[in-house]
Amino acid sequence: MIEIHQLVKRYGDKTAVDGLDFTVEPGVVTGFLGPNGAGKSTTMRMIVGLDAPTSGSVTVNGRRYAQHTAPLQEVGALLEAKSIHPGRSAFNHLNTLALTHGIPRRRVDEVIELAGLTKVARKRAGAFSLGMGQRLGIAAALLGDPQTVMLDEPVNGLDPEGVLWIRNLLTGLAEEGRTVFVSSHLMSEMALTATKLIVVGRGKLLADTTVARLIEDAGGHSVLVRTGDATRLRELLLGPDVEITGAAGSEELHVTGLTARQIGETAFDHGIPVYELTPQAVSLEEAFMAMTGESVEYHGGTTVGPVSATTVTGSAA
Numbered sequence: 476m477i478e479i480h481q482l483v484k485r486y487g488d489k490t491a492v493d494g495l496d497f498t499v500e501p502g503v504v505t506g507f508l509g510p511n512g513a514g515k516s517t518t519m520r521m522i523v524g525l526d527a528p529t530s531g532s533v534t535v536n537g538r539r540y541a542q543h544t545a546p547l548q549e550v551g552a553l554l555e556a557k558s559i560h561p562g563r564s565a566f567n568h569l570n571t572l573a574l575t576h577g578i579p580r581r582r583v584d585e586v587i588e589l590a591g592l593t594k595v596a597r598k599r600a601g602a603f604s605l606g607m608g609q610r611l612g613i614a615a616a617l618l619g620d621p622q623t624v625m626l627d628e629p630v631n632g633l634d635p636e637g638v639l640w641i642r643n644l645l646t647g648l649a650e651e652g653r654t655v656f657v658s659s660h661l662m663s664e665m666a667l668t669a670t671k672l673i674v675v676g677r678g679k680l681l682a683d684t685t686v687a688r689l690i691e692d693a694g695g696h697s698v699l700v701r702t703g704d705a706t707r708l709r710e711l712l713l714g715p716d717v718e719i720t721g722a723a724g725s726e727e728l729h730v731t732g733l734t735a736r737q738i739g740e741t742a743f744d745h746g747i748p749v750y751e752l753t754p755q756a757v758s759l760e761e762a763f764m765a766m767t768g769e770s771v772e773y774h775g776g777t778t779v780g781p782v783s784a785t786t787v788t789g790s791a792a
Contacts, residue, residue: 476498476499476500476501476535476536476537476623476654477498477499477522477533477534477535477623477625477654477656478498478499478532478533478534478535478537479495479496479497479498479518479522479531479532479533480496480531480532480533481494481495481496481530481531481532482494482495482496482518482521482528482530482531482532482533483495483528483529483530483531484514484517484518484521484526484528484529484678485529490678491514491517491678492514492517492518492521492528492678493514493677493678493679494531494679494680495514495518495531495675495678495679495680496680497673497680497683499654499656499671499673500654500671501622501623501649501652501653501654502649502650502652502653503649503655503669503670503671504645504646504648504649504655504657504668504669504670504671505654505655505656505657505669505670505671505672505673506657506658506659506665506668506669506671506672506673506686507519507656507657507658507659507672507673507675508658508659508662508665508672508673508674508675508763508767509658509674509675509676509681509767510676510767512677513675513676513677513678513767514675514677514678515627515658515675516554516627516658518675519552519554519625519627519656519658520554521533522535522540522550522552522625523540523546523550523552523554523625524539524540524541525554535549535550535623536549536622536623545576545577545619547572547576547578547618547619547621548576548578548619548620548621549619549621549622549623550621550623550624550625551615551616551617551618551619551621551623551624551625552616552624552625552626552627553609553612553613553615553616553625553626553627553629554625554627555612555627556605556608556609556611556612556631556632557608557612558612559600559601559608559611559612560600560601561599561600561601561602562599562601563599563600564596564597564598564599564600565587565592565595565596565597565598565600565603565611565614566583566587566596566597568600568611568615569583569586569587569611569614569615569618570583572615572618573618576618576619578618578619582618582619582620583618586614586615586617586618587614589614589617589644590610590611590613590614590617591610591637591640592607592610592611592614595607604632605631605632606632606633606634606637608632609629609630609631609632609633609637610633610637613626613629613641613644621653622653622654623653623654623656624645624648624653624654624655624656625656625657626645626656626657626658627658628658628659628660629641629645629657629659630659630661630664638664641668642664642667642668645657645668646668649670657669662758662759662760662763663759663760665686665759666686666758666759666760669686670685670686671683671684671685671686672684672685672686672689674689674763674766674767676766676767681766681767682766686759689759689762689763689766690756690757690758690759690762692762693757693761693762693765693766696731696754696755696756696757697729697730697731697754697755697756698729698730698731698733698734698735698738698752698753698754698755699727699728699729699751699752699753699754699755700727700728700729700730700738700749700751700752701726701727701728701749701750701751702726702728702742702747702748702749702750703726703747703748703749703750704747704748705721705725705726705727705728707745707747708728708738708741708742708745708747708749709721709728711741711742711745711747712730712733712738712741714732716732717730717731717732717733718730718731718732719731726750729755734754735752735753735754738752739752
């Protein structure tokens with residue numbers, strides 16, 4: 476379990492993390508979301524003691540990271556995939572970590588196989604692609620068989636097979652009762668992998684919720700209706716908890732607050748022809764964008780054409 480209480484980190488007059496307070500519990504995959512510059516990486520660095528908080532506290536399994544006698548066996552972290560000596564082979568990199576942490580050699584072989592690195596285990600890590608570097612970083616994070624796993628953008632550079640591997644790995648670790656904390660900009664992957672979400676913007680906590688609840692709060696589910704008498708059907712469906720949108724004179728309505736079954740039954744009872752009833756849901760990406768729109772620090776320009784100083788208002792760090 477990761478527990479963060481009123482965590483603050485300042486760099487001069489810049490506040491990177493501003494009073495964060497949340498808990499990452501075992502048994503589920505928790506996604507850590509936020510725009511570039513939101514403070515995600517800084518928070519993760521403080522969890523493993525790479526940065527010291529300005530104020531507040533962060534503990535893993537009841538202790539600060541530095542207080543654990545065998546930290547690699549408590550917390551497995553991937554924060555930067557390429558933080559590997561380029562002259563070492565994948566095996567030597569992992570074996571060095573194992574030797575300095577009292578981890579048996581057989582565990583090195585296990586994580587090499589788990590990460591799909593068997594064929595390249597004796598090759599220099601400096602020649603690895605981004606995807607292979609990610610696999611090696613994840614293997615290192617899992618080396619101590621930790622109860623807490625924290626990964627920053629783990630699918631970056633992976634091919635579709637690798638993305639599926641990560642998805643299954645994370646859900647499998649959570650099913651074993653481990654604490655799994657993952658940051659990502661890929662909303663589609665978070666929707667498939669995570670159950671709980673921590674959303675931050677400009678260093679502040681925006682949401683501590685579930686994927687389902689975030690989507691529901693952003694608009695939840697609606698039904699696309701195509702009908703031969705949209706005006707009459709609208710009048711019949713309107714109620715205190717029902718919202719209906721659609722252009723005047725159009726056959727298309729978007730109905731929120733009723734199921735497709737309820738809409739179909741109402742239309743049938745009043746002899747109104749219906750050509751389409753399609754349940755629709757707000758995507759996690761749409762819900763995330765709606766929540767973080769005012770917290771985005773770096774905006775891209777909307778002009779289509781060559782990139783220039785006049786067409787770009789910011790750049791992502």
